[in-house]
Amino acid sequence: MCYNNKMNILICDDIKAEADKLAGLLADSGFEVNTAVFAKGSDALEHIRSGAVVDVCFLDIILNPVPPSASRCPDMSGVELAEILRAEKYSGEIVFLTTSNEYAAESYQVEAFSYLIKPPTPEVVLKTLRKLEQSKKDGDTAGISVKTEGSIRFVLFRDISHIEVINHNIYFRLTDGTELVARATLAEVASKLLADRRFIQCHRSYIVNMDDISRVQGGDDFITHSGASVPISRNCPGAVKQYIAWVAGGKNR
Secondary structure, X not given: OOOOOOEEEEEEOOOHHHHHHHHHHHHOOOOOEEEEEEXXXXXXXXXXXXXXXXXXXXXXXXXXXXXXXXOOOOOOOHHHHHHHHHHOOOOOEEEEXXXXXXXXXXXXXXXXXXXXXXXXXXXHHHHHHHHHHHHHHHHOOOEEEEEXXXXXXXEEHHHEEEEEEEOOEEEEEEOOOOEEEEEOOHHHHHHHHOOOOOEEEEEXXXXXXXXXXXXXXXXXXXXXXXXXXXXXXXXXXXXXXXXXXXXXXXXXX
């Protein structure tokens, strides 16, 4: 299971025990996750405004704002936080958590992905993560038309592991282990692939999809999830740094 190999999740819940329990369920789900937990909506908002990559926000819909009569200033509710995020063009998913279904209407107004009754069970959390992953895949429809001998096939970028140039042919190595051979120049193909941030050129004859890189081997090769080796040229010294930055940034496009 993967969500571009790692899902960056923000939890905002003022009840620490419940936030910690959800974080534990996410960690035990089988998905690879990075989780940041906040008790206040304002702190969560500042985290996102700082440039942190957040794919999904799990927000307690009420967050028990401090009453105006209290000695400290009231904080925002989960709904208010979601409204601000959408107003500021946050494009990630929002999942609301609450003990009551009375706020369901508000969740739709901010384009919430889902609405879960607390405390969520492991089964519900897993089902939600699977739906999030499928939604991401369904929305990732960018690709390239590949002209092979006798046909033209549209290939999704997410399905391309890497390409290799051999004797004026472009070999598209796909993540399912198959390949396509296209009669084209590297410049023609590179202009399309490199316009998508997940691709980098690591050799004069290779362009690789960073989402399909499993590890760096000795600084000389990228190893894909299928075990294929993609060489890293000395003429592309920034390739490894680009990949490290991609992983550190949550592989966010």
